[in-house]
Amino acid sequence: MKVHWQIAIALALAVLTGALASADSSLIRFCGFIGGLFLNGLKMVVVPLIVSSIIVAMSTFSEPAALSRIGLRTMAFYTLTTVLAVVVGLAMVNLVQPGIIDGQPAKDILGLATGSAKVSEQVSSAKLSDVSDVFYRMITSNPIKAAAEGDLLGLVFFSMMFGIFAARLPGSVGDVQRDFWNGVRETMMGITGVVMRFAPIGVYALVAKAFSSTGVEAIRPLALFFFATLGGLAFHMLVTMSVLLALIGRVSPIRMLKAMTPALLTGFSTSSSAGTLPVTLECLRSRAGVSERVSGFTLPLGAAINLDGTALYECAAAMFLAQAYGLHLDFTTQFVIVSMAVVTSMGVTGIPSASLVAIAVILGTIGLPLEGLGVLLAVDRVLDMCRTAVNVYGDGCGAVVIGRLEGEHDILKPPQ
Template identity: 55%
Template sequence: MFPFKLKLHWQILIALVLAVLVGLAVGREAGIFGVSFYAIFEFVGKLFLNALKMLIVPLIVSSIIVGVAGLGGSDNLGRLGGKTLGYYATTSLFAILVGLLMVNLIQPGVVDGDPKEVFGFHADVAALEETVGGKDSGDVVEVFLRMIPVNVVEAAAQGQMLGLIFFSLLYGFFITRISEAYGRTQRSFFEGMFEIMMRITDLIMLFAPIGVFALVAKTVADTGLEAFGPLALFFFTVVLALGIHFLVVLPLLLYFVGGVSPRRHYAAMGSALLTAFSTASSSATLPITMECVEKNAGVSNRTTSFVLPLGATVNMDGTALYECVAALFIAQAYGLELTFATQFLVVMLALLTSIGVAGIPAASLVAISIILGAIGLPLEGIGLILAVDRILDMMRTSVNVFSDSCGAVIIGRSEGETGILQPKPKAAPV
């Protein structure tokens, strides 16, 4: 897209800015030769997303199997797995608590007047006051059932990443438990598959600026900037909470726990963050995330291939934060005051459902519907946030991806890896 030499993240950033300008200028109707620009953006963007999604299943399977098989004994696997899950649970909980604090301080859903008139609700608010908090979280059990697929091929075809990850973890572990002759052949096959997937990723990333331009231009042409008016305070609350987690919580973990420079890590993750923002899919961004963490941040393939594919499915800091804020915003919009116990239930549901949310655009709306149902709110409340959900989806996906990458860095450092996010040595004078 750009004839002069620029680093990939600068190319993507320029594409983002141009996309906003072009999307506002052309809207949905403008076109050329009878074809609307909107249709062109949709076609090109879908091509780029399809190319990225094409890599997801073989990349996740090969990277996890290679990573787990490379760990060797069960002691190594247990140690690395424990650190990874501990990090993911901790950061997701931090994110939810940040969201909970902001939505209670700002109270974006509190309005003057009758909520039914202001927001166009149909539900009986008085009846809701009696039912809120009276339901349990039984639907969350489905998250755990999806961990063990009935048919692993069907799970791969349907994009059920939890089941695929569980199968890959078992497969990689038992490669270390079979005879050396068979184990060596299996490892070589999946190592070769992983290398091929990374080479294909490099090829697809050559077209990333074009794909990003098309995806963002389509979104802006579709929604414009007018959709933010009625939901400005909700939008601001989510962005502020995401910003605190992205710019304060995670950098503090990098600095004090990982012992590395957050500034260097932001620079290393530039292209992955911009791709996550434009695609709104942590799964589709996974190939770029792995490339940035390995090549730019200097984390070993051993750590990266285990931590990042797992994180792309189970670590959703931004999504968990958004679910919590959205559920409480909708409750506020109905004029309801949630008790501490009900808010605690929201926190736990946001933590658990974020684990099972697919890494694709708008998947968190399904999790929000589970939370609303569990605390007794009607699903019509989701209609409140649809106007701004896409833009916020792009933002929270970037937070998801950045948290995954921070986890890889922190865990890599805890494993004794050297050279992570270290300044490159200056060339010796001639």
């Protein structure tokens, strides 16, 4: 059975169990134990997985083409669209405020155990008093200590720098480094895959525990978060990207949507940008008219580092949980969320349930407890399918825009 069907069944059974069982029953206590184990498994893989993934992603720039004009243009466009996606996600959650129900934080409704006072203390201890502190923490004096203490802001920056300079190492020395980190990444992906096999059980345990004390009221904030995120994804895909296609690429967004339809459907059904890459390449070459020179470089790079939908979801999820805890996040903390969403989205491609790993990084950076990850699992699968389609579309738009900037005039040409 497909994993999303397993999770859907687990979710339905969890709601039923939570509605019938009391919060102090042995079954619910056991669910709390199992849910805790599942969350610990997710926490276990965060540091080695995010470090190795970002280093491998940065190694993309070892190719000479990455330093050429087309490479710089591609990176600039992908960075722009990712930042815009995160800003859209931030705006949607601030507008809808799914974490606030009837004027009150949804912490109790969602069954989040950590008290608001404790969370406020954790966020304050993250030392994000102003933007200068963010950059100070970014350049850590001890990466090992940063990893042990969960100071992932410095760890992400160190991983990026390590990957960029490891990619420049000559000969066998460089090959050893790249092979080693690829091996670490593949190993951690395997461990993450094993942990995620237990996702249906983890969903059942966490949701049953939440519903035993809150009942069906927990559906309301989750539904608001679901539709706010879905609205943000739709706005970015249909409005933001259309404006960029029209202004920079000077092509029809409608013809772009028609050309990308097979790739969008494949991405939606598989939830894998990398797995959809062959279909995306075929769509851009045969249906949009992008040359192999441009599509062969921009699309693989985009599948590796350009995940607009993922970045939008990460930002929305972090803001949703902050609202649920009753926190008012200042500009500096929201700046950190935006920055971390942009950076982590570039390094998690190909990881099973990549967004959950990235969200764990963001929550840890700003001092929020990771227990909220269990709440997100209830809606993560469907949103994963939607954000993958947005990721694929963003890659295709990048190839079209870069192709047009490189002087290819037959791209998405109107029929004669």
